[in-house]
Amino acid sequence: MFAVRNLKLCTKDCTCLYVCPTGATATEDGSIDASKCLDGCRLCVDACPSHAIYLCYTTYPLRPLPPAEIAAALAPMLAQKSETWVRLTALAQAESDPQVKQLLTGLARSVQVLGEDCVRAAGYLIPEKERLQTAIESGLLQAGDVDPSGALAAVGQIMAALEQNGDAPDVPIAVCTQCGTLLVDDKRSSCPHCGADNLGQV
């Protein structure tokens, strides 16, 4: 685990600077240097009068899924929410009146939050390699009409990062706004699947 500072709460009392044995808390940009932070030390966490520092874990035990009845109840709700979300998003995109567009976008966002609640309540709170493994093996990522190699590369990098209990490398990621093809660490400026040249950088 390593310490992280929440800059919204930090009041610059700087007691974390006094107590840190390695100087991890003394950076120029307000972050705490995780490479210097001592696992489990927590002197800065306990010293901060504004409770602005918290501990972030690097390893997470695999969470058991909730009872099967819960997933069975949530799955149709997730299906309904996602369908409504897609419809509202499409309506918002097609709408010309800016206020109606804004309300449709807000409703879509609201439905999105409720759909995400269903995903989390079904047990998918954090990225876990065991759970993502089943998604890969099931062929879900190849269910679309687009070339899935970008999506598979993305999941591969995520799995490797989770395996190392760290982050993925910083590589360019692009999504074709026309067809949804993913390009990971790929320098092409047009979509290999549909030829469109409006690639959104992520």
Add this chain to the structure above:
Amino acid sequence: MKTLMDQVQTRDERPFGALSLAFGSLAQSATRQQRPNVARLLSALAQSFQIQALNAARQEAPAEDSAAALETVQAQVKAQLDGYASATEQATQLGERGVLRALLWGYKVTMIQNSLLTRLRRQGAGVFKEKQSVHVCEACGFVIVKEGAPDICPICKAPRQRFVSL
């Protein structure tokens, strides 16, 4: 995730929308885990599946006019209210407090979505008074048309900072 998606039945049986929501939720979680590049990859997967979902939906119903489409959306939202009742009973019987919390707030927010849809269909842009805009609580989905976001979310009590103002 296969077990959850297996049970998600969509009209064309390819759960792009649900996959997008799942990857989007996991992306937010990865950000909180201080894994920004994992978050970008998950977010890209979410965007990819959202675009595929939108394309599939447009192919299936290209000619529907917006009034009819809004009627369908409101019918779906109303149907979801019934789903909450049965899921809430399940969760109560099993003692799943975390799930219950999401269901109780979700039910209230869905009621609000329904009432906003009624007003939108009746009044169009007339829903907005002067200087009003749309605000959504990112914690629970509460949505309101107001001048400025509320100080506290009436559903989940999150502070104003948790609202996104469109």
